[in-house]
Amino acid sequence: MRLEVRGAVCGYGTKKVVKNISLSIQSGEILCLLGPNGVGKTTLFKSILGFLKLLGGEILLNGKNIQNASKLQLAKAVGYVPQAHTPPFPFTVLDVVIMGRTAHLGMFASPSRTDKEIAEHALETLGISFLKDRIYTEISGGERQMVLIARALTQQPEILIMDEPTSNLDFGNQIRVLQQINRLSQKGLGVIMTSHFPNHVFLCSNKVALMQQNHVFMVGSVDEVVTEENLKSAYGIDVKITSMLDTKGNTVKTCVPLIH
Numbered sequence: 001m002r003l004e005v006r007g008a009v010c011g012y013g014t015k016k017v018v019k020n021i022s023l024s025i026q027s028g029e030i031l032c033l034l035g036p037n038g039v040g041k042t043t044l045f046k047s048i049l050g051f052l053k054l055l056g057g058e059i060l061l062n063g064k065n066i067q068n069a070s071k072l073q074l075a076k077a078v079g080y081v082p083q084a085h086t087p088p089f090p091f092t093v094l095d096v097v098i099m100g101r102t103a104h105l106g107m108f109a110s111p112s113r114t115d116k117e118i119a120e121h122a123l124e125t126l127g128i129s130f131l132k133d134r135i136y137t138e139i140s141g142g143e144r145q146m147v148l149i150a151r152a153l154t155q156q157p158e159i160l161i162m163d164e165p166t167s168n169l170d171f172g173n174q175i176r177v178l179q180q181i182n183r184l185s186q187k188g189l190g191v192i193m194t195s196h197f198p199n200h201v202f203l204c205s206n207k208v209a210l211m212q213q214n215h216v217f218m219v220g221s222v223d224e225v226v227t228e229e230n231l232k233s234a235y236g237i238d239v240k241i242t243s244m245l246d247t248k249g250n251t252v253k254t255c256v257p258l259i260h
């Protein structure tokens with residue numbers, strides 16, 4: 001599966017929030033979208049998901065314009081993991097995960113045994129089967145984030161869009177979620193995610209897109225895009241990028257913000 005955004009202009013009504021966005025992602029790739037608050041990352045996601053009508057350009061799935069796809073077809077191909085939230089009703093974790101099957105159910109149909117098995121398999125894949133009978137409103141923010149990823153996996157999408165999948169997570173859970181994202185991409189899933197931490201790009205991305213004010217947009221490899229100069233331009237702070245060897249002798253890059 002290949003998702004391609006060509007010259008997209010996205011926004012609300014006549015208000016253009018982002019302009020001339022072009023990027024592509026295919027199965028097994030992880031693209032991380034970086035950029036300061038309010039620059040338009042979520043707006044771009046809403047457009048890719050078909051929630052917002054494009055103001056210009058086009059978005060193609062396997063070469064076909066998504067504007068010609070039904071919401072159902074789009075939901076089957078592209079999954080979405082929103083930021084963790086607390087729903088008003090105390091569903092069990094398994095019920096929340098089964099909700100990911102909605103796109104596959106007929107109107108008024110109840111989830112089948114197969115839908116339940118798919119949901120249980122998603123919980124297993126993420127190593128959180130032990131949460132299955134817990135009440136979603138009573139688990140931690142990190143656990144909720146994992147449950148939302150499981151819910152998106154039951155949709156069996158080929159591309160997964162994740163809006164700040166590590167927000168609200170502690171240091172350890174952030175890295176565990178990134179590890180899961182790496183594993184999912186190794187199994188063939190294409191992932192587009194946002195993060196507010198450039199270091200996350202070094203841990204789990206093949207490609208990076210950097211959105212800046214005044215419609216400046218760049219996309220490329222991690223080394224091309226995540227540079228001291230580009231981070232200073234995007235976030236307005238001085239940053240040093242250094243390299244070190246991990247325990248296996250692999251080079252790992254890290255980005256350190258400087259305070260004057």
Ligand SMILES: Nc1ncnc2c1ncn2[C@@H]1O[C@H](COP(=O)(O)OP(=O)(O)OP(=O)(O)O)[C@@H](O)[C@H]1O
Nearest residue numbers: 011012015017035036037038039040041042043044
């Ligand atoms: N429903 C809406 N109607 C009009 N303008 C909106 C709407 N939602 C967001 N915006 C505006 O669009 C711009 C981009 O917002 P968006 O949420 O896409 O940014 P973001 O990069 O995801 O930010 P953050 O990193 O803070 O989550 C902002 O100026 C915001 O005020």
